[in-house]
Amino acid sequence: MTKPKRYKRYSAEFxxxxxxxxxxxxxxxxxxxxxxxxxxxxxxxxxxxxAMLGQDAFRGNGRSRDQEVAALKRELAQVKKERDFLKEAAAYFAKLLK
Structure with missing residues (x-):
């Protein structure tokens, strides 16, 4: 049995x-x-x-949105780490001032 032929996908920009x-x-x-x-x-x-859809043509296959979501998740994780660090630092300095 042969594998089905996979078609190359081209980006909207291409x-x-x-x-x-x-x-x-x-x-x-x-x-x-x-x-x-x-x-x-x-x-x-x-x-x-x-010709039929104009600028709405070539919406893509969703990969760019998935990449954007992954980047936003990474950024969110980094921001959470920074927030937690600042909370700990604030608690530490609050203890020193007592």
């Missing part, structure tokens, strides 16, 4: 840049596809999605 390159003077869709190593069929699908 798709927008490919479409922008194709709109440049002297560039063709086929030329951009060959340059970037993507199929013309896939490129046409991106073009149609951009």
């Amino acid at each position: 798709k927008r840049e490919a479409l922008r390159r194709a709109a440049e003077e002297g560039m063709t869709d086929k030329g951009v596809c060959e340059e970037l190593g993507i199929s013309t069929r896939q490129f046409r699908r991106w073009h149609g999605e951009m």
